[in-house]
Amino acid sequence: MERKQSHDNVQNNTDTTEASTEQEASPATRPHIYVASLSDYNDGRLHGVWIDPTLEVDEINDQIERMLRVSTDEGAEEFAVHDYVGFESLRLQEYDTIETIHRLAVGIEQHGDAFATYAEWVGTDQATTDGFEDCYYGTYQSMRELVEEWADSMGWTDEVTRLGDKLGIAPFLKIDYALLEDVFRTEWYVAETSSGVHLFTS
Structure with missing residues (x-):
C-alpha cells in the first residue's frame, strides 16, 4: 500500500460503471481509502472506489465486493488499498487489514492527530481508542506551556511565590522549567507535531 499513489501511469480507460463514478468523488479531509481491483489494475484499467473506513467492517467489505462485481473482469476477486486521505501523519502499511484500517480511522475521526x-x-496493530484514552494526557501549544500548566496544577507556582515572599528571595527563587521539560521527556512519551505537543503516559 502506498500513500497518495499516483494513478497517472495507468491507462485512462476507466469503466463507466457505478464504482468507477464513485472514485471521482475523492474526499479531502475525513479518513477515506481508495480500494482498487487488482486484476483491473494489472491489466491497465483504473477501477475502484473511495470508501469511508469509519463504517462498520461488514459495510466496508460489502462496498468492496460490489466494486469487484461491476468490474469488466469477470474474475476480479482481489483488491488493494492504493490510496488514502485524512489519516493525519499516520502512514498505512501494505499489510494493514481492513479491520486495522477501520480501527485507525475511527480513532482519528474521534481524536485527530493525537491518535495518529x-x-x-504503539504500532498500528496495538492502537485502540481505549488504549489511547488510557494513556493520553493532553495536547499543548509548546513544551513550555505544558510544564507551566503542570506546575500550576501541582500548586508549585503559588508555593514558590509564597516561599519567595516569606524569605525575601522572590527574585532568586524560580522553577527550573527547562529541567522539568527534560524530566517529562524522560518519564513520559512526548511527541511534537505541527498540531502541538502531545503528551502520553509511558
Whole structure:
C-alpha cells in the first residue's frame, strides 16, 4: 500500500460503471481509502472506489465486493488499498487489514492527530481508542506551556511565590522549567507535531 499513489501511469480507460463514478468523488479531509481491483489494475484499467473506513467492517467489505462485481473482469476477486486521505501523519502499511484500517480511522475521526501520533508510537496493530484514552494526557501549544500548566496544577507556582515572599528571595527563587521539560521527556512519551505537543503516559 502506498500513500497518495499516483494513478497517472495507468491507462485512462476507466469503466463507466457505478464504482468507477464513485472514485471521482475523492474526499479531502475525513479518513477515506481508495480500494482498487487488482486484476483491473494489472491489466491497465483504473477501477475502484473511495470508501469511508469509519463504517462498520461488514459495510466496508460489502462496498468492496460490489466494486469487484461491476468490474469488466469477470474474475476480479482481489483488491488493494492504493490510496488514502485524512489519516493525519499516520502512514498505512501494505499489510494493514481492513479491520486495522477501520480501527485507525475511527480513532482519528474521534481524536485527530493525537491518535495518529499514538498509533505511530504503539504500532498500528496495538492502537485502540481505549488504549489511547488510557494513556493520553493532553495536547499543548509548546513544551513550555505544558510544564507551566503542570506546575500550576501541582500548586508549585503559588508555593514558590509564597516561599519567595516569606524569605525575601522572590527574585532568586524560580522553577527550573527547562529541567522539568527534560524530566517529562524522560518519564513520559512526548511527541511534537505541527498540531502541538502531545503528551502520553509511558
